[in-house]
Amino acid sequence: MRKLMRFVVFVIALVLAYKGAMWAMDEFRLFQSSDRNGKQEVLDVDKECWMEADTQQCWCRHRQTGERLSLPYEECVARVRGG
Numbered sequence: 001m002r003k004l005m006r007f008v009v010f011v012i013a014l015v016l017a018y019k020g021a022m023w024a025m026d027e028f029r030l031f032q033s034s035d036r037n038g039k040q041e042v043l044d045v046d047k048e049c050w051m052e053a054d055t056q057q058c059w060c061r062h063r064q065t066g067e068r069l070s071l072p073y074e075e076c077v078a079r080v081r082g083g
Helices: 002-036 073-081
Strands: 047-051 058-062
Touching: 047 073, 058 073
Parallel strands: none
Antiparallel strands: 047 058
C-alpha cells in the first residue's frame, strides 16, 4: 500500500512538472513572437529627449518606464529643439 501511494505521488509530481514545463515553453514562445514582431509603438507624448551640450549626443527615453528608445539622431535633435 505504501509503494502504491509513493507511486501515485510520483506520478502527480511528474504531471505537475510536465505542465509547468509546457507553460514555461508557451510563455517563452509568446515572448519570442512578440519580440520578433517589434515592441508596441511608443506615443509621441511619452518620448522624452535631451542633448548633452559638450558631446552633442542625443538621448531619448520613455517617460513612464525609463526605457531607452532608439530614435534616429535627426528625430531626437528635432524633439530636443521643439520642432
